[in-house]
Every structure is written in C-alpha cells, then in structure tokens.
Amino acid sequence: MPSDNQQIDNNSVVSFHYSVATAQGEAVDKSEAGEPLVYLHGQGQIVPGLEAAMKGKTAGAKFTAEVAAKDAYGDHDQELDLQVPLDVFPPNVRPQIVPGFRFRAEHPTLQGNEVTFVVHQIDKEQAFVSGNHPLAGKDLKFDIEVIEVRAATTEELSHGHAHGPGGHHHH
Ligand code: ZN
Numbered sequence: 668m669p670s671d672n673q674q675i676d677n678n679s680v681v682s683f684h685y686s687v688a689t690a691q692g693e694a695v696d697k698s699e700a701g702e703p704l705v706y707l708h709g710q711g712q713i714v715p716g717l718e719a720a721m722k723g724k725t726a727g728a729k730f731t732a733e734v735a736a737k738d739a740y741g742d743h744d745q746e747l748d749l750q751v752p753l754d755v756f757p758p759n760v761r762p763q764i765v766p767g768f769r770f771r772a773e774h775p776t777l778q779g780n781e782v783t784f785v786v787h788q789i790d791k792e793q794a795f796v797s798g799n800h801p802l803a804g805k806d807l808k809f810d811i812e813v814i815e816v817r818a819a820t821t822e823e824l825s826h827g828h829a830h831g832p833g834g835h836h837h838h
Contacts, residue, residue: 672725673816677709680829682814690806703814707829714739717809728813736804743804746775747782751794764794
C-alpha cells in the first residue's frame, strides 16, 4: 500500500481507474474491473489534458476531468480523410488493403509529418482512409479514481515507462 500522500508529479507512477465518455455522454472506454491503468507521469503516455488534470492528485482522489479535443486526441483534420485510388498501392501490398489495414504515410500538406492511416472502406477503385484518431475532434469527459501514486524506480525511469503496480513486471 502507498505509505504516504504523494502528489502526482513528473516521475510518479500512477495507477488509476477511469471511464471516458464524449461530452454528449456516449461511453467510449473504461479500465477493466480490478485492473487499473498504470502510467509514468510526465511522459505523454496519457492524453495531455488528462495528464495535466492528474498533476497534484493523491491516492484515493476521485474527480471528473473535462478535456477539450485539442488536449485529447486532437482536432479533426479533414485533410486526413482521403479517398486513395487503389492503384497507388504497390501490387504486392494491394491484397492487404482491406478495412482495418494501417499504414504510415506523409501528411498531405504538412511535409515531414508522418501519420498512421487506417483503411475504413474500399470499393472497386479506391480506398477510403483516415489519419484521424477515432476520437479526434471529440471533447471528452473522464471519471477518474486514483488508486496508487509512487515514485518510479530507476529501472522504470531508464525505460521511460511504468512496470505495473508494484514495479516488478517485466516485458
Ligand atoms: Zn521496461
């Protein structure tokens, strides 16, 4: 059990339960029963708006964080919703172009910015792909319960991620 009332700050390892919904109340995701999410604070491992709301909280805290789209999964970028002629894909790749297939490509206008695109649909001639996260453009509401806050171990800091609730998990 946590021995004190550590406040969440950079290099804290935080375990928390969450549920997240859109601002309109549509449920999006939640932590599994009994399985909190564990992260290393200050590394951008959770969305920036939630990470900012976590700072300073202690074990046992329950709160709601309303996070604007730009501080969650980003604004919706229309330039990233594309129809791509199937013949731009090399012949050996084409059989893989089915809904759910992911590929990396440069942003259509922001040169040097790589984006992960997902194929949503195909027809005879083209693939409908999107580089937007499914939650892009959505304001989100997180219900949070902080379970544990502890200092990261040296090993966790050198890896840049948390190793589970006790710090012992390896991968
Ligand atoms: Zn590791």
